[in-house]
Amino acid sequence: xTEPQRKLHLNAFLMSTGHHEASWRLPESxxxxxxxxxxxxxxxxxxxxxxLDSIFFADSPVLFGEVGRRPAGKLEPTVLLTAxxxxxxxxxxxxxxxxxxxxxxxxxxxxxxxxxVSGGRAGWNVVTTAGPDAARNFGVDDxxxxxxxxxxxxxxxxxxxxxxDSWEDDAVLADKAEGVWGDDSKIRAIEHEGKHFRVRxxxxxxxxxxxxxxxxxAGSSEDGxxxxxxxAEAVFTAHQTLADAQAFYSDLKARTAAVxxxxxxxxxxxxxxxxxxxTEAEALKLERELDELIKxxxxxxxxxxxxxxxxxxxxxxxxxxADLPSExxxxxxxxxxxxxxxxxxxxxxxVRQLIGRLGGGRGHRTFSGTPxxxxxxxxxxxxxxxxxxxxxxxxxxxxxxxxxxxxxxxILQQRGLFRTEYTESTLxxxxxxxxxxxxxxxxxxxxxxSIGSAF
Amino acid sequence: xTEPQRKLHLNAFLMSTGHHEASWRLPESxxxxxxxxxxxxxxxxxxxxxxLDSIFFADSPVLFGEVGRRPAGKLEPTVLLTAxxxxxxxxxxxxxxxxxxxxxxxxxxxxxxxxxVSGGRAGWNVVTTAGPDAARNFGVDDxxxxxxxxxxxxxxxxxxxxxxDSWEDDAVLADKAEGVWGDDSKIRAIEHEGKHFRVRxxxxxxxxxxxxxxxxxAGSSEDGxxxxxxxAEAVFTAHQTLADAQAFYSDLKARTAAVxxxxxxxxxxxxxxxxxxxTEAEALKLERELDELIKxxxxxxxxxxxxxxxxxxxxxxxxxxADLPSExxxxxxxxxxxxxxxxxxxxxxxVRQLIGRLGGGRGHRTFSGTPxxxxxxxxxxxxxxxxxxxxxxxxxxxxxxxxxxxxxxxILQQRGLFRTEYTESTLxxxxxxxxxxxxxxxxxxxxxxSIGSAF
Ligand SMILES: Cc1cc2nc3c(=O)[nH]c(=O)nc-3n(C[C@H](O)[C@H](O)[C@H](O)COP(=O)(O)O)c2cc1C
Ligand SMILES: Cc1cc2nc3c(=O)[nH]c(=O)nc-3n(C[C@H](O)[C@H](O)[C@H](O)COP(=O)(O)O)c2cc1C
Numbered sequence: 001x002t003e004p005q006r007k008l009h010l011n012a013f014l015m016s017t018g019h020h021e022a023s024w025r026l027p028e029s030x031x032x033x034x035x036x037x038x039x040x041x042x043x044x045x046x047x048x049x050x051x052l053d054s055i056f057f058a059d060s061p062v063l064f065g066e067v068g069r070r071p072a073g074k075l076e077p078t079v080l081l082t083a084x085x086x087x088x089x090x091x092x093x094x095x096x097x098x099x100x101x102x103x104x105x106x107x108x109x110x111x112x113x114x115x116x117v118s119g120g121r122a123g124w125n126v127v128t129t130a131g132p133d134a135a136r137n138f139g140v141d142d143x144x145x146x147x148x149x150x151x152x153x154x155x156x157x158x159x160x161x162x163x164x165d166s167w168e169d170d171a172v173l174a175d176k177a178e179g180v181w182g183d184d185s186k187i188r189a190i191e192h193e194g195k196h197f198r199v200r201x202x203x204x205x206x207x208x209x210x211x212x213x214x215x216x217x218a219g220s221s222e223d224g225x226x227x228x229x230x231x232a233e234a235v236f237t238a239h240q241t242l243a244d245a246q247a248f249y250s251d252l253k254a255r256t257a258a259v260x261x262x263x264x265x266x267x268x269x270x271x272x273x274x275x276x277x278x279t280e281a282e283a284l285k286l287e288r289e290l291d292e293l294i295k296x297x298x299x300x301x302x303x304x305x306x307x308x309x310x311x312x313x314x315x316x317x318x319x320x321x322a323d324l325p326s327e328x329x330x331x332x333x334x335x336x337x338x339x340x341x342x343x344x345x346x347x348x349x350x351v352r353q354l355i356g357r358l359g360g361g362r363g364h365r366t367f368s369g370t371p372x373x374x375x376x377x378x379x380x381x382x383x384x385x386x387x388x389x390x391x392x393x394x395x396x397x398x399x400x401x402x403x404x405x406x407x408x409x410x411i412l413q414q415r416g417l418f419r420t421e422y423t424e425s426t427l428x429x430x431x432x433x434x435x436x437x438x439x440x441x442x443x444x445x446x447x448x449x450s451i452g453s454a455f
Numbered sequence: 456x457t458e459p460q461r462k463l464h465l466n467a468f469l470m471s472t473g474h475h476e477a478s479w480r481l482p483e484s485x486x487x488x489x490x491x492x493x494x495x496x497x498x499x500x501x502x503x504x505x506x507l508d509s510i511f512f513a514d515s516p517v518l519f520g521e522v523g524r525r526p527a528g529k530l531e532p533t534v535l536l537t538a539x540x541x542x543x544x545x546x547x548x549x550x551x552x553x554x555x556x557x558x559x560x561x562x563x564x565x566x567x568x569x570x571x572v573s574g575g576r577a578g579w580n581v582v583t584t585a586g587p588d589a590a591r592n593f594g595v596d597d598x599x600x601x602x603x604x605x606x607x608x609x610x611x612x613x614x615x616x617x618x619x620d621s622w623e624d625d626a627v628l629a630d631k632a633e634g635v636w637g638d639d640s641k642i643r644a645i646e647h648e649g650k651h652f653r654v655r656x657x658x659x660x661x662x663x664x665x666x667x668x669x670x671x672x673a674g675s676s677e678d679g680x681x682x683x684x685x686x687a688e689a690v691f692t693a694h695q696t697l698a699d700a701q702a703f704y705s706d707l708k709a710r711t712a713a714v715x716x717x718x719x720x721x722x723x724x725x726x727x728x729x730x731x732x733x734t735e736a737e738a739l740k741l742e743r744e745l746d747e748l749i750k751x752x753x754x755x756x757x758x759x760x761x762x763x764x765x766x767x768x769x770x771x772x773x774x775x776x777a778d779l780p781s782e783x784x785x786x787x788x789x790x791x792x793x794x795x796x797x798x799x800x801x802x803x804x805x806v807r808q809l810i811g812r813l814g815g816g817r818g819h820r821t822f823s824g825t826p827x828x829x830x831x832x833x834x835x836x837x838x839x840x841x842x843x844x845x846x847x848x849x850x851x852x853x854x855x856x857x858x859x860x861x862x863x864x865x866i867l868q869q870r871g872l873f874r875t876e877y878t879e880s881t882l883x884x885x886x887x888x889x890x891x892x893x894x895x896x897x898x899x900x901x902x903x904x905s906i907g908s909a910f
Binding site: 025060061062068073076102176179180202204218295 | 636
């Protein structure tokens with residue numbers, strides 16, 4: 001049954017030479033692309049040519065990944081997106097930032113600034129940042145507990161949203177004749193006093209084009225889903241099977257309704273790694289070529305760390321040990337842990353096979369086939385109540401994005417599943433989400449002013 | 456005596472509609488320009504047309520200035536500079552950021568990213584941020600003491616520089632055949648443990664084009680000068696008289712030499728607000744027109760706050776009260792306080808007159824005249840051992856920058872005082888400063904790696 005009126009949302013998740021960990025070794029790849037702004041500007045323009053809703057950068061404030069293994073180190077995503085904003089017109093721009101290792105004032109301000117610079121195209125993927133290594137870059141020996149990180153994240157978003165509302169949309173009078181620039185009854189101190197933060201405000205940026213930059217969320221643990229239901233407007237998630245994706249989808253929509261929000265106001269986007277060939281055989285050949293370039297020692301070390309084992313406990317040609325910690329014992333990234341363990345068990349994969357599967361998409365669903373088959377895979381999940389759209393994770397960049405845009409998108413457009421032109425100019429517009437009301441409009445002003453600045 | 460080989464350095468200090476507090480009220484001004492990226496991109500291109508060394512944005516993480524009085528609220532400067540980087544090729548890009556209200560890891564990373572995006576044009580104006588109002592946006596009731604802020608600033612710069620050196624320039628091997636991307640003996644944890652910070656590192660950005668973004672400093676108190684002598688490569692400062700500027704210049708050069716640095720390695724740039732007319736009378740008329748648009752009540756309130764008095768203690772047509780606090784008692788911006796008090800005393804200004812003088816340049820030297828006279832004023836201080844160049848603060852923007860670039864710069868060029876073409880492509884290059892060595896090169900690696908990342 002087709003539903004011609006309902007449209008897919010497509011986000012391109014961009015990462016140096018691509019999502020496959022060995023992609024940098026292909027002859028076509030530029031292994032220094034992570035620090036080249038032109039590389040990303042080119043990718044963004046390709047995505048915009050394909051009329052995608054948005055592009056996205058993951059992030060963690062730590063040098064992640066073994067530098068021997070694949071490109072590590074990269075540009076800070078709000079900086080990168082700003083450089084991209086300057087050379088694009090329509091595409092939405094989503095950057096990850098951690099609520100555990102930032103201050104709400106600084107971060108709310110930065111996203112409001114990106115929203116201004118891009119004309120209303122900024123989105124913030126709110127993450128809590130797993131792992132002790134990031135903590136050690138901020139004077140802390142270990143990550144705060146998972147529950148504490150999520151509690152702080154919720155309060156962080158509250159503070160950011162209050163700050164974004166600290167200026168009313170019509171606070172600027174700009175009355176030259178009278179010499180009155182702003183109306184200080186429409187710019188308010190927020191006087192936030194909570195468990196994790198005390199922030200006076202107001203923000204030092206006027207309310208931005210979108211009112212609030214889009215809130216995106218990407219953790220799928222129990223706490224992660226609670227946070228998403230409360231605040232998220234788009235959700236990235238990883239599923240290996242249709243059943244898992246459907247369960248997640250209906251669970252999160254129901255949770256969103258349960259807190260009094262419109263479930264249409266949260267767009268759920270599972271990841272897909274499309275390995276595309278002009279024939280199925282060609283696609284499988286590319287997948288195999290890539291997998292053969294993986295160096296298993298590195299990958300085994302990472303897997304061992306995720307599973308809290310020593311690499312020696314994971315002989316390459318055996319299945320995972322029977323006795324593994326439960327998700328409850330994991331203080332890092334809970335949902336990805338569970339996904340990996342379930343994948344290995346369900347498909348009875350050896351460590352070597354599991355490494356191959358994870359090397360392609362780190363737990364996201366890899367799908368190899370022709371453009372037509374990829375479009376079918378997308379359509380199937382979309383119609384089966386598993387997704388409002390997809391997080392497209394090309395295994396190789398830029399070629400994997402080019403072929404998606406040039407060969408898969410037209411099929412989706414022909415089927416009436418995807419826009420043929422942008423009709424909106426903001427990120428919220430693309431996702432069909434309203435501009436939020438200002439929570440303080442009409443309320444009494446709290447005395448604000450900071451007189452002075454003698455630069 | 457001309458010194459044809461020694462060249463001036465010129466920085467454009469950009470601020471919404473200009474440095475004169477009433478500039479926004481002129482018919483030509485766009486009072487909404489503070490949030491318009493195009494406004495700043497246009498200004499930057501003008502400065503680049505004039506071959507200026509750099510542009511600069513001031514900053515404080517608080518809504519400063521009374522919103523009734525003049526444009527308040529603006530874009531975060533690293534975001535703004537990044538958007539400008541995308542549409543310029545050569546001009547240096549200096550952003551202010553506070554060491555009191557940031558984390559070194561996040562900030563070092565952001566500047567390294569801007570340095571990459573701009574091809575080596577990033578500079579950081581290191582400030583300690585005066586005032587309790589900023590503190591209250593970060594969960595603190597009052598600013599840390601002046602001395603503590605400067606102590607933290609010094610350690611903050613140390614940490615940032617270590618992080619910028621945590622990757623050697625040749626750490627990336629990109630050996631596709633062997634499948635080895637980075638050389639992990641050339642990427643080091645910094646393991647910084649100090650009084651204010653504990654930061655493990657390494658940075659998650661490879662060493663940037665300039666090695667270290669340029670360090671700029673702008674506080675002129677005793678502690679400020681100590682910090683500058685130790686770390687600064689360019690210094691912004693405000694002086695009303697040649698004698699004060701000369702004293703500051705020779706003092707800071709001597710302090711720089713005393714800590715073992717080359718005094719040529721620190722460029723001292725006093726501010727000048729050039730009010731330019733095709734005749735002297737026209738310039739003075741523009742100055743008067745602007746001053747008449749100032750609303751004295753607002754300005755008096757700000758002055759009272761700076762002097763720690765009530766507005767009623769400052770009758771408009773009287774001189775300042777005899778009994779004012781000494782600089783030692785000021786925990787905010789010490790040097791600007793002293794400058795204002797000395798200016799009023801020396802010239803026996805009434806409060807109204809003082810407000811007029813501060814409204815034009817907040818304590819910076821305002822100079823009204825023809826392009827020739829402005830060029831003379833610049834040349835005089837330059838030859839008199841008061842400056843290595845100037846911080847140009849147009850009273851009205853964009854027109855005041857246009858006229859400076861089109862009419863003053865050519866005179867300086869004809870006199871052999873200023874470049875006629877860029878010869879370098881980095882900010883360090885423009886200022887004649889070397890790319891710093893990597894302090895860790897050749898030393899033993901400290902074990903670094905953060906395995907994993909499961910996005
Ligand atoms: C597509 C996608 C992108 C993600 N990007 C990030 C990221 O950039 N940074 C991060 O810390 N976590 C990111 N995550 C979340 C982690 O994978 C992990 O789920 C999270 O850190 C912990 O959440 P959980 O414990 O709720 O599962 C992403 C997840 C998905 C599905
Ligand atoms: C041209 C110029 C620009 C400045 N910009 C800033 C700024 O953006 N933010 C800031 O907090 N201080 C800035 N300052 C420094 C303040 O004016 C003040 O001197 C400083 O906050 C405190 O330093 P002090 O106590 O050492 O004088 C600037 C100074 C000058 C001369």
